[in-house]
Amino acid sequence: MEINKLFLITTLFILQSQLFLSPIQSSNSGLFREYIGALFNNVKFSDVPINPNIDFHFILAFAIDYTSISSPSPTNGQFNIFWDTDNLSPSQVSSIKNQHSNVKVALSIGGDSVGDSKAYFSPTSVDSWVSNSITSLTQIIKQYNLDGIDIDYEHFNNTDPNTFPECIGQLITKMKENGLISFASIAPFDDDQVQSHYLALWKTYGNLIDYVNFQFYGYDQGTNVSQFMAYFETQSSNYNGGKVLVSFISDGSRGLSPENGFFSACSRLKDQQELHGIFVWCADTSKAKGLGFGYEKQSQALLAN
Template identity: 65%
Template sequence: MDGIIVVLLLILVAPPSNTAVVVPAAVFREYIGAEFNDVKFSDVPINPNVEEFHFLLSFAIDFDSSRRCFTNGVFNVFWDSYNLSPSAVAAIKKDHSNVRVGVSLGGDSVGDSGFVYFKPSSIASWVSNAERSLTKLINTFNLDGIDIDYEHFESDPNTFAECIGQLIRRLKKKGVISFASIAPFDDAEVQTHYLALWKRYGHLIDYVNFQFYAYDKTTTVHQFIKHFKAQSSNYEGGRILASLASDDSGGLLSKHGFFKACRRLRTDKLLHGIFIWSADDSQAHGFRYEKKAQALLQSPNYHY
């Protein structure tokens, strides 16, 4: 009798044989538009078998070029909006069902005006201005998400965490965006700010676009995987993406084994996706890295 009871219990608690295991989509992401070299969405090869493909417009900045001053959360367009216009966004999303388009906020510098600083007057005013201005911009361009890429700060980590976290929460709650990501790199000040944000609002952040190309260009496969695991520990529970600079300026270069490292991460079930900085640089060499990255993400048997 006891044996029968045990069998019955196993049947009751065991999942049906046809229950699907939900695996997060492997995403490919590409920054685009910062260098004004006429690159278009349609120039970039898009593999239809990649579950999600994200373009990230670079950048929207809370800065006024005419007055050369920061604007406390009032964001303006600083990407190539002629080639990457609202109609271009609509067209690429219509032609490719797996494409989403987001906007990256901040960046390193703004023309000859110097560094882009995160410089809020107060948490409440910055969040209010950012929500209003970004909602208008996102609706105008029919965008799907935001990426946070501030790299220089005139604020403490707590202020940064609350401003960005509250902004993401508001935009998601109102259905303005469907995804949010952050783009930190291994610098003490940068990490202090982003880890404060992650600690409080990491549950609202869908991707960590960690800039592994900010490491030295002599990085080896072993070192890259070590860096990847260290940042996965820092941003525990996050979907950390492998990253490549297509101008070969830093990090683990393709010729030194970037795609080999990605394959190892995939074998260990750590590869959530890949992002590339940037389409503007990739145009010169026919987007060869984009093709390799997407082939890797869509095919478990791909060799390179």
């Protein structure tokens, strides 16, 4: 009887200990993501260094539901490709994925502009936009053998607060149900109108969104480490429960730059078990500025260790 009582007490103690320890188990992630193709600087997948010890996502930028650069007009969910298809073709997607088993490739929809015009989210209705989007994006995803989708609308014509979350939420839901994608992300930044749309989406469909590519490079140039940490805490609270990735712009022109403390901030977050991944805007700039992709290498090395 005494042995059974001792066994019971010991078992309860172990279970309590495991429950107590569970909140501080590691939530760091070895995920690196980089946007590519939007600026037509002849960058190729093979130009970007890939560390084999991390998860690596290329994000093709952008597919947009507009007609063309020469005569831009919204198409209500009928997406066309606006990335550098000469250098980032379906065969090149297959090649980079075959060469690197840790690489996945996604597409981003929306973006800032089409040529010299802003790219607005302009659905005619939720049902028609979702239907058109599923049809047009399915064709692109299958053609390019893509793995995921990123949502990066930055300008909004429709003021109805329910339209954006329902359009995007239903799109992601159907694409996952149909096995078209294995992950989805959103790319908000700190602007009242932008945040109102993405937070409404998060409130209703956050369980379907795997990553929050928050554009921390949208903050002022000269952002310091302390400010960055405060911004990260605020956005982690806004997207509560989400994997908020940190980010920088490769030429250091905005936000907390790699030269001024970005990696110090990453190390702090890693120590706090809050480094869910790093993403970069963008490979085109890294190549055009002759940066040698050094910051990409440094990011991946930090994630791998």
